[in-house]
Amino acid sequence: MGLILGSQRPQLLAPQLLIFAADHGLSAQGVSAYPTAVTRQMVRNFLAGGAAASVLARQHGLALGVVDCGVAASFEPQEGLYHAKVEGCGFGTADASQGPAMRLEQAVQAIHNGAQLVSGRPGNVLILGEMGIANTSAASLLMARLTGFPIAQCVGRGTGLDDAGLARKIAVLSAALAVNARALLPLEVLAALGGLEIATMVGAVLQAAAQRRIVLVDGFVTTAAVALACALAPGVLERCVFAHVSAESGHAAWLRQLGAEPLLDLGLRLGEGSGAALAWPLLVSACRLLAEMAVFSPDGVVGQPAPTD
Numbered sequence: 001m002g003l004i005l006g007s008q009r010p011q012l013l014a015p016q017l018l019i020f021a022a023d024h025g026l027s028a029q030g031v032s033a034y035p036t037a038v039t040r041q042m043v044r045n046f047l048a049g050g051a052a053a054s055v056l057a058r059q060h061g062l063a064l065g066v067v068d069c070g071v072a073a074s075f076e077p078q079e080g081l082y083h084a085k086v087e088g089c090g091f092g093t094a095d096a097s098q099g100p101a102m103r104l105e106q107a108v109q110a111i112h113n114g115a116q117l118v119s120g121r122p123g124n125v126l127i128l129g130e131m132g133i134a135n136t137s138a139a140s141l142l143m144a145r146l147t148g149f150p151i152a153q154c155v156g157r158g159t160g161l162d163d164a165g166l167a168r169k170i171a172v173l174s175a176a177l178a179v180n181a182r183a184l185l186p187l188e189v190l191a192a193l194g195g196l197e198i199a200t201m202v203g204a205v206l207q208a209a210a211q212r213r214i215v216l217v218d219g220f221v222t223t224a225a226v227a228l229a230c231a232l233a234p235g236v237l238e239r240c241v242f243a244h245v246s247a248e249s250g251h252a253a254w255l256r257q258l259g260a261e262p263l264l265d266l267g268l269r270l271g272e273g274s275g276a277a278l279a280w281p282l283l284v285s286a287c288r289l290l291a292e293m294a295v296f297s298p299d300g301v302v303g304q305p306a307p308t309d
Contacts (some may be wrong), residue, residue, distance in 0.1 A: 001287060004214050004239050005124060009291045012214070012283060014123025017062040017273050018082075019046055019053060020114070022091030023253035024134035025101065029172040031137045033160045036092075039133050042272075046131070047080055052270055053129055056277035062127060067117060069110060070196030071132075084113040084200055086116035093195055096141065096176040100192040107191035107199045116204025121202070125250035126208040126215050127280070128222040129273020132197050134158075136248060139224035141147065141173055141193035145184075146227055147257055151177060154222070156248035158177070158269075171173050186231040194228070197210035206232065209239040216283065218276040219246035219268065223254055230258070243279035244268060 021043050027036050045051045046066045051060070054282045057064040067082045068075060072091040075081055086102075086109045093101035102110075118126060132138075136158040143154040155170050176193065183192035190199055202225050208215050208227070217226050217240050229236045237258065244264035246253050255262055263282055268275045 016127040019129035020197035024097035053272035110199035111203035114200035115207035123162035244275040
């Protein structure tokens with residue numbers, strides 16, 4: 001964190017927890033245990049303060065914002081809600097098992113939306129969160145195409161699929177990879193196989209990295225966005241702290257492939273940025289220790305600095 005912020009006494013200022021939300025055409029193929037309607041219900045829950053991420057944000061003093069990147073609903077303007085829909089797919093992506101999830105220019109517009117959103121936010125920490133029924137499917141597709149791992153190694157149970165549901169998910173995602181076989185470059189992969197919330201997060205991560213913000217990465221889906229951002233700008237990885245390894249079966253392998261070392265391993269699969277919020281106090285403690293601990297020398301304990309507050 002000192003290297004990211006360019007200080008031997010780094011201070012974490014105005015941390016921003018942004019939850020990027022969107023729906024996915026793939027959900028029509030039964031790849032999730034829950035219907036699309038849950039996405040919009042959870043957006044309202046975030047804003048009402050009742051979600052896990054909402055509770056943790058209050059506890060730790062994190063500014064919580066929800067970004068409508070392509071939820072299949074229209075929301076009235078309200079505090080904490082940011083509109084970032086993309087023309088032509090404002091209610092979600094197309095079904096990637098039948099063709100590209102979105103057009104290339106739509107993915108580029110989503111990236112721009114994410115960058116613009118972060119550029120106007122205060123502070124020096126971006127905490128990533130996400131919500132979108134079927135978005136673990138999109139993340140699994142991105143992992144398979146970016147890493148070359150077999151799709152079965154990249155797919156998990158998401159929000160709780162049984163064995164039959166998991167087998168169906170693998171079959172549907174195999175079809176999506178086959179029908180989008182020509183998508184090989186990072187932007188092509190994102191457009192063909194990704195989601196609007198993931199594309200918007202890519203832009204947010206790129207902008208945060210350019211502004212030398214710390215990017216606190218949550219679980220499997222946010223890792224997909226970071227991996228895409230790294231494919232576009234490899235230096236992004238140096239700005240990231242990985243909060244935890246989730247229960248999604250592909251997440252640990254992807255973190256290893258990226259060379260990332262997560263702070264926590266709690267078997268989480270909730271998303272929302274909840275794992276990142278749980279890891280947040282470790283970042284605060286690390287900065288306090290660096291700034292306030294006394295230093296050892298051959299002559300004993302010396303140089304005890306003044307407290308930071």
